[in-house]
Amino acid sequence: MSIMWTPVALSRDVPPLVVLPVVAGGRELALWRSASGRIAAWADRCPHRGMRLSHGFVRGEALSCIYHGWSYGAAGNCLRIPAHPDLEPPETIRVAVHVAAEAGGLIWVAPSAPEAPPPDPGALQPLRSLTVEAGTAAVLSLAGLAGDTLARGHLAGVEVTVAVQPIGPARCALHVLTGAAGAAERIALSRELDALRRRAEAGEMAA
Ligand code: FES
Incomplete structure (x- = not known):
């Protein structure tokens, strides 16, 4: 199976020194x-005792x-x-x-390097991200958007491209x-x- 990119955030929503799940x-x-602006996506699990690294903090180039x-x-x-400051941690x-990669104002991640770069949404401006408590297919159908990872269509009479996570x-x-x-x-x-x-979370179906 080919390795796919997944969009996970708008670039502008993850400024330097920010970490989020x-x-x-x-x-x-x-x-x-x-x-310095380098984006990274790691398993949300500390090798020490398995706590969430997304609760952690960024200092310089380290998490x-x-x-x-x-x-x-x-x-x-x-x-x-820190408990063993003189110890060189084992490899x-x-x-x-x-x-992790950035393209078109979006942050994309993949478990290992895909063959192709992330999809390019073209010269568009990021508007916002929102999480919906409904399945992807139902939301896209209700919105009348066509596509997969990048779905396109019109909302409120305006042309949109939606990166779907x-x-x-x-x-x-x-x-x-x-x-x-x-x-x-x-x-x-x-x-x-x-x-x-609201309509998707209320279970409304596409007409
Ligand atoms: S669980 Fe992360 S340092 Fe201990």
Whole structure:
């Protein structure tokens, strides 16, 4: 089976020094950006005692676990164990690292390097992301959007491209991009997205 990219966030929503939990391909990941702007997606599990790295903190180019402060460098290798400051951490202590890339204002992740770069949504502006407690197919059908990872169509009379992130059988996230430049259009589109979420979560079916 070919390896697929999954969109997990708008680039602008993950500024330097931020770490947050995301789900891609059924895996829980800690998505974070270093001080220099490097994006990374790691298994959301500290090699020490399995606590969530997404609760951790970024300092410089390293992510540290909030629980006992073990810190990990760009390759997922353990850099420091505060309880043993003189110890050189063994190479075997490593976080499982996924591939992360940015394209078209979106952050994409994959379990290992896909053959092709992430899909390019074209010259569009990011609008917002929203999580919907409903399955991907039902949401796209209700919205009248066509496509798979990048679904396209019109909402509130405005052309949109939606990067679709399946999270579970009854949950997905939509990362919405649009060519609409005016504030009024963007507000109307955002309201339409909120209405779409309410209808999808109420179990409304496409006509
Ligand atoms: S669980 Fe992460 S440092 Fe202990």
